[in-house]
Amino acid sequence: MVHAIQLLNLAAGALLLTAVLVLWRRELPVIVRVFAVQGVALAALVAALAREEGSAELAAVAVGCLVLRGAVLPWLLRRALAGAGEVQRETRPVINVATSLLAAAALTLLALAVSRPLVDLAPTPASRAVPFAIAVVLIGFLVLVTRRHAVSQLVGFLLMDNGITAVGFLTTSGIGLVVEIGVALDVLLVVLVLQVLTGRMREAFGDTDLDELRELHD
Amino acid sequence: METLLVVAPFAVPALGALGYAAAGWRRATAGLAAVAAVLSLLAAALLAREVVVRGPLEAGPLLRADAVSAFMLIAIAAVAVLVALATPAHLATELAAGRIEPRTATRHVVLVQAFLAAMALAVLAADLGVLWVAVEGTTIVTAFLVGQRRTRAAVEAAWKYVVICSAGIALALLGIVVLNHASAHSGTGAGLDWAALAVAAPQLDPGVTRIAVVLLVVGFGAKAGLAPLHAWLPDAHSQAPAPVSALMSGVLLSVAFYAVLRVKVVSDAVLGPGFARALLLAAALASLVIAASLLIAQRDYKRMLAYSSIEHMGLLALGAAVGGPLATAAVLLHVLGHGLAKSVLFLGAGRVLQLTGTSRIADVRGLAAGQPVLAGSIGLGVLALIGLPPFSLFASELGIARAGFGSGTGWAVAAALLLVVVIGAALVNHTSRMVLGPRREGPGAAPAPQPLPRATAVALVAGLAACVALGLTTGPLTGLLAAAAEILTGAP
Numbered sequence A: 001m002v003h004a005i006q007l008l009n010l011a012a013g014a015l016l017l018t019a020v021l022v023l024w025r026r027e028l029p030v031i032v033r034v035f036a037v038q039g040v041a042l043a044a045l046v047a048a049l050a051r052e053e054g055s056a057e058l059a060a061v062a063v064g065c066l067v068l069r070g071a072v073l074p075w076l077l078r079r080a081l082a083g084a085g086e087v088q089r090e091t092r093p094v095i096n097v098a099t100s101l102l103a104a105a106a107l108t109l110l111a112l113a114v115s116r117p118l119v120d121l122a123p124t125p126a127s128r129a130v131p132f133a134i135a136v137v138l139i140g141f142l143v144l145v146t147r148r149h150a151v152s153q154l155v156g157f158l159l160m161d162n163g164i165t166a167v168g169f170l171t172t173s174g175i176g177l178v179v180e181i182g183v184a185l186d187v188l189l190v191v192l193v194l195q196v197l198t199g200r201m202r203e204a205f206g207d208t209d210l211d212e213l214r215e216l217h218d
Numbered sequence B: 001m002e003t004l005l006v007v008a009p010f011a012v013p014a015l016g017a018l019g020y021a022a023a024g025w026r027r028a029t030a031g032l033a034a035v036a037a038v039l040s041l042l043a044a045a046l047l048a049r050e051v052v053v054r055g056p057l058e059a060g061p062l063l064r065a066d067a068v069s070a071f072m073l074i075a076i077a078a079v080a081v082l083v084a085l086a087t088p089a090h091l092a093t094e095l096a097a098g099r100i101e102p103r104t105a106t107r108h109v110v111l112v113q114a115f116l117a118a119m120a121l122a123v124l125a126a127d128l129g130v131l132w133v134a135v136e137g138t139t140i141v142t143a144f145l146v147g148q149r150r151t152r153a154a155v156e157a158a159w160k161y162v163v164i165c166s167a168g169i170a171l172a173l174l175g176i177v178v179l180n181h182a183s184a185h186s187g188t189g190a191g192l193d194w195a196a197l198a199v200a201a202p203q204l205d206p207g208v209t210r211i212a213v214v215l216l217v218v219g220f221g222a223k224a225g226l227a228p229l230h231a232w233l234p235d236a237h238s239q240a241p242a243p244v245s246a247l248m249s250g251v252l253l254s255v256a257f258y259a260v261l262r263v264k265v266v267s268d269a270v271l272g273p274g275f276a277r278a279l280l281l282a283a284a285l286a287s288l289v290i291a292a293s294l295l296i297a298q299r300d301y302k303r304m305l306a307y308s309s310i311e312h313m314g315l316l317a318l319g320a321a322v323g324g325p326l327a328t329a330a331v332l333l334h335v336l337g338h339g340l341a342k343s344v345l346f347l348g349a350g351r352v353l354q355l356t357g358t359s360r361i362a363d364v365r366g367l368a369a370g371q372p373v374l375a376g377s378i379g380l381g382v383l384a385l386i387g388l389p390p391f392s393l394f395a396s397e398l399g400i401a402r403a404g405f406g407s408g409t410g411w412a413v414a415a416a417l418l419l420v421v422v423i424g425a426a427l428v429n430h431t432s433r434m435v436l437g438p439r440r441e442g443p444g445a446a447p448a449p450q451p452l453p454r455a456t457a458v459a460l461v462a463g464l465a466a467c468v469a470l471g472l473t474t475g476p477l478t479g480l481l482a483a484a485a486e487i488l489t490g491a492p
Helices: A002-024 A028-053 A056-082 A097-114 A116-121 A130-146 A150-172 A177-205 B002-023 B032-054 B067-096 B102-124 B128-146 B152-184 B194-199 B206-223 B232-239 B242-271 B273-296 B301-322 B324-356 B372-385 B392-405 B410-435 B454-472 B475-489
Strands: B057-059 B063-065
Touching: A002 A028, A002 A097, A002 A130, A002 A150, A028 A056, A028 A150, A056 A150, A056 A177, A097 A116, A097 A130, A116 A130, A116 B152, A116 B206, A130 A150, A130 B152, A150 A177, A150 B152, A177 B128, A177 B152, B002 B032, B002 B057, B002 B063, B002 B067, B002 B102, B032 B057, B032 B067, B032 B102, B032 B475, B063 B067, B063 B102, B067 B102, B067 B242, B067 B324, B067 B454, B067 B475, B102 B128, B102 B242, B128 B152, B128 B206, B128 B242, B152 B206, B152 B232, B194 B242, B206 B242, B206 B273, B232 B242, B232 B301, B242 B273, B242 B301, B242 B324, B242 B475, B273 B301, B273 B410, B301 B324, B301 B392, B301 B410, B324 B372, B324 B392, B324 B454, B324 B475, B372 B392, B372 B410, B372 B454, B392 B410, B392 B454
Parallel strands: none
Antiparallel strands: B057 B063
16 A cells, blocks of 8 residues: 555656646757656556555546557647647747746645645545645646747646646546546547647748737737 | 437537538538527427426436526527528628638538537536536637638637637636535535535535635636636637627627536535625626726727627626526526627628628728618617617616615626726717718728628527517516526525
């Protein structure tokens, strides 16, 4: 049992670390690789929970998680990147890297403060890891609002989703199989839609730097 | 039989989507959407009659129809009928002008039917998780409708729409996950079924529920176009093709707001009415301020209509914040009235755009001279939107205001009314210049003397007539509205 809890903590730590790495690095191919590692960490987290609870259903979910978040989504991101043109770097983030890392630290503290009631409600080893997952959601949101490359924004959205999924499993071992599958399908489709839009954006703008998005304003 | 009644409003558009996917968009299949919409309306009306008499009907563990669902289904189907009437002429004009290909037209009608099915599923869901999946589903199916024209502006609008709505709705998912945590540790087995959650309220942990409610209101509020995550709305609604704008503005926003109403029932039961009220009042007033400030100097008539939708969502939030049976019934009536009036206006605006080729207010002059029916519908539609009698928006705004002054939120209602007056003045000012005045000479400025297609004219006039009829009497909907308000206020 001790092993399962250690694996759980290790996976939760890896989730947060990969989120911070996404914020730190600017090369988009590296960011996509880090995102794939995070998907594996999330699958490991679910596997650890499955082992602790001895649940076959959760073990199956862990495998699904590994396939979707460790392989399919990164593959789609690589394709979006291939269609995004020569610029493979986040050239001008809205706030610079040092500031974003400080912001990430602040967001992690915020996550610790905000998730107190969640931990207090059921102080198990799993729910003690919830603040890490919430921090991942907040860092994902930060990436989404401060990055200007289409693929970076996509990764930001997916970081949020990884964090939310982790919160779901850490608190209650998931929110029902039908909803779980529906959510996974929705996320997959959103990424597909955005991938197609990235291609169209390149057709229309010749670039996927979202700085070009200023046709519409008041 | 019971299952069929519940499933039909969702199944009819789903079958419509399959039909169009198989047969494509042709002259022979043009009427399919209208038939499907009328059937959906009939199904919703039958369902409404049943739930008023017998109470909520269930179909499996995940679907349930009560009076609120039935009312929302009627609103969705009513707007769908208007849109289905105007769509064939819209697509024919676009095809003739070479702006879209036949393949795009087919995809348009398939996606619109899928969109209607997703909205019906959202209001029929008994489980917050299913509701979330359906609402996010609407974002996915409408993404390509918004970006249909593939211009820079359309692609930009589609990107913003998907990113902001998905991120906003992701916050709602986090809220659902957190609420599930509270529910799982309440020992009641309520899961995410909102009716069971309301019953289990005394056992839910208030601290955890508070976090969940904030996330859910902000998240679904983003999709409903409420501040602070409203930035996608004017872009998406102005770039989407007119029939899609009509559906998005007329009903999709209200479907997202319906989720907020359901969350409020749980919130009120666990945390008392004050908590959700404070959140909703803040969102309502912020939305009204944003709408007013950006409407005054608006230059684009489709964006003008989009900001007016933010205003009306703000009014819905205000009514929900006031709470109580009167305000809640008024909120629901406002959903239907706004849906009808706004879809008439978007369909009319789409026709104006096709005739003049510009969406700038300054470039459209003297519509009334060449296009009396179109200009009349737009003029009357704007009068309906600003809440003049005899349109139903007058009755619903009056209901919200009366309930507000009687419930200790008078200051907020007074501030809101002031903003509504400012918005009304701005709308009338912009519209009167488009509708009245001399026709402008020069290329592209004056509408070409093309007759309004008959089906479109029927849609415009029928929408306004329904809005007037609802303003005079809610007629057969009275019982349904009362039952729905009872469910949403948690009154026995």
